[in-house]
Amino acid sequence: DQQVKQNSPSLSVQEGRISILNCDYTNSMFDYFLWYKKYPAEGPTFLISISSIKDKNEDGRFTVFLNKSAKHLSLHIVPSQPGDSAVYFCAASEDSNYQLIWGAGTKLIIKP
Amino acid sequence: DVKVTQSSRYLVKRTGEKVFLECVQDMDHENMFWYRQDPGLGLRLIYFSYDVKMKEKGDIPEGYSVSREKKERFSLILESASTNQTSMYLCASSLSGRAVYFGPGTRLTVT
Numbered sequence: 304d305q306q307v308k309q310n311s312p313s314l315s316v317q318e319g320r321i322s323i324l325n326c327d328y329t330n331s332m333f334d335y336f337l338w339y340k341k342y343p344a345e346g347p348t349f350l351i352s353i354s355s356i357k358d359k360n361e362d363g364r365f366t367v368f369l370n371k372s373a374k375h376l377s378l379h380i381v382p383s384q385p386g387d388s389a390v391y392f393c394a395a396s397e398d399s400n401y402q403l404i405w406g407a408g409t410k411l412i413i414k415p
Numbered sequence: 416d417v418k419v420t421q422s423s424r425y426l427v428k429r430t431g432e433k434v435f436l437e438c439v440q441d442m443d444h445e446n447m448f449w450y451r452q453d454p455g456l457g458l459r460l461i462y463f464s465y466d467v468k469m470k471e472k473g474d475i476p477e478g479y480s481v482s483r484e485k486k487e488r489f490s491l492i493l494e495s496a497s498t499n500q501t502s503m504y505l506c507a508s509s510l511s512g513r514a515v516y517f518g519p520g521t522r523l524t525v526t
Contacts, residue, residue, distance in 0.1 A: 309457075312455065335513055337513075337514060339517075341452075344424075344503075344519075344520065344522065345519055345520060346419070346505050346507075346517030346518050346519050346520045347458070347505070347517050348517070349514055349515075349516070352513070352514065392457065392458065396513065402448075402460065402463065402473075403515060405457050405458040405459075406457060407455060407456060407457035408457050408458075
């Protein structure tokens with residue numbers, strides 16, 4: 304039973320436009336959410352996170368939105384750049400647990 | 416900067432061989448993890464350890480074992496490698512469940 308779902312395996316966006324990556328979760332006990340970016344043949348790197356007490360967190364071109372009632376979060380990248388082409392993973396955790404629960408990833412392709 | 420290093424970037428082994436994947440972190444993190452990544456399946460947790468000599472099974476522990484004799488080192492062992500263990504193996508460490516830091520990964524091919 305997947306507790307964190309990324310329903311789009313891939314997404315193609317024109318350079319300069321907005322990329323929106325989505326993530327849904329089922330466990331209402333999750334209180335912290337993270338996005339990671341992964342290039343081929345490299346380990347994932349931390350991108351941005353959000354606590355459940357917030358509904359938005361922004362870092363430069365990256366903004367994460369959290370809708371707790373819908374159990375949904377999204378990552379917005381504006382403007383999209385060629386270097387943003389990568390696989391993006393959504394992850395979630397609850398306070399009492401060591402582990403992160405991961406989504407399956409979305410491959411973002413930025414077209415020139 | 417947190418540094419997680421893995422002993423090999425690429426490895427080719429034969430079916431039935433015993434395989435050791437080593438991981439070292441330099442940030443005194445309590446928790447260490449081994450994942451495998453396969454296309455369309457995301458990151459799947461094999462084993463994790465929250466202290467020296469402690470280990471817990473993740474989602475897919477079958478065919479694997481681990482060793483954590485020192486805080487900074489976490490080893491993954493494939494007792495008898497099989498072709499379905501061909502994958503990207505990722506080691507990670509964390510201080511809490513809030514963020515994990517990954518190594519560069521080991522691409523293992525079992526022929």
